[in-house]
Amino acid sequence: MGPQVAPAETKRPDAEQHRALVIVAAGSGQRLGHGIPKALVELGGRPLLAHALDSLGPLRAPGLGIDLVVLVLPGLPPARERLAALGAEHARRAGIPVIVRDGGPSRPASVARGVDAVAEQARHHGWDERSLTVLVHDAARPLTPADVAERVARQVEAGSVAVVPAVPVTDTIKRVDPAGRLGHHSEQAEQVRDTLPRAELRAVQTPQGFTLEFLLRAFAHLGELKAEEAEALTDEAMVAEALGVDVAVVSGDARALKITTPADLLAAEALLAERGSEPSSPGTDPAGRPPAVVVPRVGIGHDVHAVASAGEPRELWLAGLHWPGEQGLTGHSDGDAVAHAACDALFSAAGVGDLGVHFGADTLGTDREDMEGASGVRLLEEAARIVREAGFEIGSISVQFVARRPKFGPRREEAQRVLSAAAGAPVALSATTSDGLGFTGRGEGVLATATAVLIPQSPAPAVS
Numbered sequence: 001m002g003p004q005v006a007p008a009e010t011k012r013p014d015a016e017q018h019r020a021l022v023i024v025a026a027g028s029g030q031r032l033g034h035g036i037p038k039a040l041v042e043l044g045g046r047p048l049l050a051h052a053l054d055s056l057g058p059l060r061a062p063g064l065g066i067d068l069v070v071l072v073l074p075g076l077p078p079a080r081e082r083l084a085a086l087g088a089e090h091a092r093r094a095g096i097p098v099i100v101r102d103g104g105p106s107r108p109a110s111v112a113r114g115v116d117a118v119a120e121q122a123r124h125h126g127w128d129e130r131s132l133t134v135l136v137h138d139a140a141r142p143l144t145p146a147d148v149a150e151r152v153a154r155q156v157e158a159g160s161v162a163v164v165p166a167v168p169v170t171d172t173i174k175r176v177d178p179a180g181r182l183g184h185h186s187e188q189a190e191q192v193r194d195t196l197p198r199a200e201l202r203a204v205q206t207p208q209g210f211t212l213e214f215l216l217r218a219f220a221h222l223g224e225l226k227a228e229e230a231e232a233l234t235d236e237a238m239v240a241e242a243l244g245v246d247v248a249v250v251s252g253d254a255r256a257l258k259i260t261t262p263a264d265l266l267a268a269e270a271l272l273a274e275r276g277s278e279p280s281s282p283g284t285d286p287a288g289r290p291p292a293v294v295v296p297r298v299g300i301g302h303d304v305h306a307v308a309s310a311g312e313p314r315e316l317w318l319a320g321l322h323w324p325g326e327q328g329l330t331g332h333s334d335g336d337a338v339a340h341a342a343c344d345a346l347f348s349a350a351g352v353g354d355l356g357v358h359f360g361a362d363t364l365g366t367d368r369e370d371m372e373g374a375s376g377v378r379l380l381e382e383a384a385r386i387v388r389e390a391g392f393e394i395g396s397i398s399v400q401f402v403a404r405r406p407k408f409g410p411r412r413e414e415a416q417r418v419l420s421a422a423a424g425a426p427v428a429l430s431a432t433t434s435d436g437l438g439f440t441g442r443g444e445g446v447l448a449t450a451t452a453v454l455i456p457q458s459p460a461p462a463v464s
């Protein structure tokens with residue numbers, strides 16, 4: 001018997017539809033026992049997370065238009081860096097933003113952090129919470145076919161607020177009483193209480209799909225539970241059940257198996273081998289040929305803005321953030337030297353001029369009136385769009401600024417998030433002082449220097 005599909009619930013708003021994919025990969029993999037985070041364990045020579053990204057990423061899934069990927073990773077180096085690099089590589093190849101968050105102590109806590117990141121991005125882009133489908137996926141299910149995700153997303157978009165993929169159960173399932181040990185068996189023997197009706201049972205997989213609106217409500221409810229009650233919820237659909245929300249079930253796939261034990265890894269190796277002609281190595285294309293050569297382009301950008309004089313109070317905007325209580329910078333728009341330097345580095349790497357060409361007074365007064373007075377964050381979004389239009393994907397941007405104030409460290413993460421979202425690529429930020437020397441040392445201004453790496457979207461032919 002096939003899975004039951006619950007009726008659609010509410011009519012979705014007519015707003016534009018968006019999809020986000022959250023992959024939770026912060027688990028330690030105790031039951032697999034490799035001594036490294038499970039997402040880094042290799043299957044066919046590549047980490048599980050790389051497979052999960054490939055399987056559900058838009059490169060392999062025509063129609064699965066994902067606007068944003070959030071990876072929830074172990075917080076500790078070097079695992080975090082290695083896994084984040086896989087995310088950055090995916091962003092480069094797939095051309096979609098990949099955001100990284102640190103995981104929590106349990107799966108629900110990790111999912112909550114991923115959902116927070118999606119909510120932040122939704123607010124930033126003005127996406128409607130009711131028409132944003134969030135697919136929550138386990139990195140531990142690396143071979144899930146993309147069509148499972150597509151079925152789940154479509155069911156959410158048809159009006160269900162909570163959707164799970166599932167397969168029928170093939171074993172007979174019994175409920176046992178672990179306390180009721182049978183005296184006449186070995187001491188490990190548990191006692192059967194009853195047998196569950198198999199025809200009604202389903203083994204549930206991921207990705208599970210929800211509207212963002214529902215997930216925010218679900219995690220608000222989880223926050224009211226005791227820690228042990230919250231941790232007992234092994235998937236988000238259980239929260240929907242607890243809240244009395246209908247959960248729709250669509251067909252899963254045997255290949256979406258969860259790698260929990262060494263035997264699961266062996267089964268996954270066999271499935272991967274069976275894929276046969278499909279590429280399992282990043283060193284070959286679908287026909288088994290070596291990839292064409294991609295030569296990255298590097299750019300550099302500087303920007304300087306003076307601190308406004310004491311008689312001219314001004315708000316400070318720097319690195320995409322507002323700094324209450326700090327005297328602002330003079331100059332065009334909000335004077336955000338960090339964002340402006342990042343724009344210049346992008347233009348320089350793409351070889352399409354500089355900030356003056358695209359956003360200088362002459363241009364703004366003529367063919368870019370829409371950008372008049374735009375914030376640094378808005379300029380960076382536009383610069384990213386321009387270089388993409390010129391045929392490049394953004395690998396990464398780094399900016400360092402030199403200034404006596406503001407004290408940057410405590411807000412670095414926040415600033416990186418804002419500018420990474422604007423660029424749709426990782427932006428790394430750092431700050432330093434100049435030992436009291438020069439205009440930055442005297443606190444008269446801010447100097448920012450940026451570098452950017454761009455990847456041409458049409459690679460040069462392979463050298464044989």
Ligand SMILES: Nc1ccn([C@@H]2O[C@H](COP(=O)(O)OP(=O)(O)OP(=O)(O)O)[C@@H](O)[C@H]2O)c(=O)n1
Nearest residue numbers: 024025026027028029030031105106110139140
């Ligand atoms: N604190 C946690 C625990 C789990 N997960 C993720 O949730 C998924 C399902 O968890 P599971 O298979 O149980 O993974 P582990 O927790 O790593 O395994 P174990 O329980 O054996 O340690 C995995 O993708 C895992 O990375 C997570 O992001 N954060």
Ligand SMILES: C[C@](O)(CO)[C@H](O)COP(=O)(O)O
Nearest residue numbers: 107138204205206234235258
């Ligand atoms: C979400 C899940 O994969 C659905 O089957 C499962 O519940 C995760 O359980 P785990 O114990 O965290 O692996």
